[in-house]
Amino acid sequence: MNDFLSFIIFLYTTMQKIVYTQDNLQLLNRSFLFGDSVWVSFFVRKGNLIMAEESYFFLMASMRKMRLNIPLSYTLEFFQELFQKEVLDKGVQNGIIQLMAYRKQDDKPLPKSETAFYFEIEESNDILDIKGNIELDLIKEINVNANLLSNIRVHSAENIYAEIYAKENDLDDVILLNPNKKIARSIFGNLLFLQENVIKIPKQTEGAYISPLMENFVTYVHKNKLAEIEEAEIIAFESQKAEEILRISDEKGVHSVSKIRNKTFENTRFTEMVTQWKNLSLIHI
Numbered sequence: 001m002n003d004f005l006s007f008i009i010f011l012y013t014t015m016q017k018i019v020y021t022q023d024n025l026q027l028l029n030r031s032f033l034f035g036d037s038v039w040v041s042f043f044v045r046k047g048n049l050i051m052a053e054e055s056y057f058f059l060m061a062s063m064r065k066m067r068l069n070i071p072l073s074y075t076l077e078f079f080q081e082l083f084q085k086e087v088l089d090k091g092v093q094n095g096i097i098q099l100m101a102y103r104k105q106d107d108k109p110l111p112k113s114e115t116a117f118y119f120e121i122e123e124s125n126d127i128l129d130i131k132g133n134i135e136l137d138l139i140k141e142i143n144v145n146a147n148l149l150s151n152i153r154v155h156s157a158e159n160i161y162a163e164i165y166a167k168e169n170d171l172d173d174v175i176l177l178n179p180n181k182k183i184a185r186s187i188f189g190n191l192l193f194l195q196e197n198v199i200k201i202p203k204q205t206e207g208a209y210i211s212p213l214m215e216n217f218v219t220y221v222h223k224n225k226l227a228e229i230e231e232a233e234i235i236a237f238e239s240q241k242a243e244e245i246l247r248i249s250d251e252k253g254v255h256s257v258s259k260i261r262n263k264t265f266e267n268t269r270f271t272e273m274v275t276q277w278k279n280l281s282l283i284h285i
Helices: 030-034 052-065 076-086 157-168 212-223 268-278
Strands: 007-012 017-022 037-045 048-050 095-103 115-122 130-138 173-177 183-186 190-195 198-202 228-232 244-249 253-260
Touching: 030 095, 037 052, 037 076, 037 212, 048 076, 052 076, 052 095, 052 212, 130 244, 130 268, 157 173, 183 190, 183 198, 190 212, 190 268, 198 212, 212 228, 212 244, 212 253, 212 268, 244 268, 253 268
Parallel strands: 130 173, 130 253, 198 228
Antiparallel strands: 007 017, 017 115, 037 048, 037 095, 095 115, 173 183, 190 198, 190 244, 244 253
């Protein structure tokens, strides 16, 4: 650790939740006022930080896209040491670290404003377990754009509207389309559609999230020839043709989709793939 690290630490031991924020946190910061921030997940499994490099490089890419100034101290080693001290050494075995990097509200011109960060983690079960079945439906009132910022986790009014819609209709999530009526993603993550021996995934150019967790799974499936991977433009009707659907969310983990409208889906093959993936030795470290 270095002189940059003057921090206030808030530890909520109930429910094993840890919240960590930099010193001089402003209530009226630009994230609170304008959504001027990015969210990236880091993953803790069996007391170890896994996929750290992938998550770190996604954080750096997200900050660049939002034109956030990146302090020289924000190295991979810095975050590894920070999470070791403030998460792993405090006994957290499994969970998803939600880190938000945001632009401070200061007197400098916007391009020169300083950056700060905040993170929280709540202990959970194994993050690579399929956490259960979820029910989705298509939302038609809104769509999501496909542009430079569509692939990273930033403030999204569409997500807020869609989440309220899902709750009001007893759904766990919804399928979001882009302006061309192609499937982009769900509120919380990406959707993978399995039909015969092909897994179709919406292209990032269609509005899908960049996801280190999903990329790790897809790479494993491809390398081990468990299925063919196809990044595609997927129309809404194709979701009904799938035999199985998986949602992978950097925020919420892995879930099987059991139902869309009146169509139900199996989860046997995706369950087998996820089980093999999580038992891969490289995933443990």
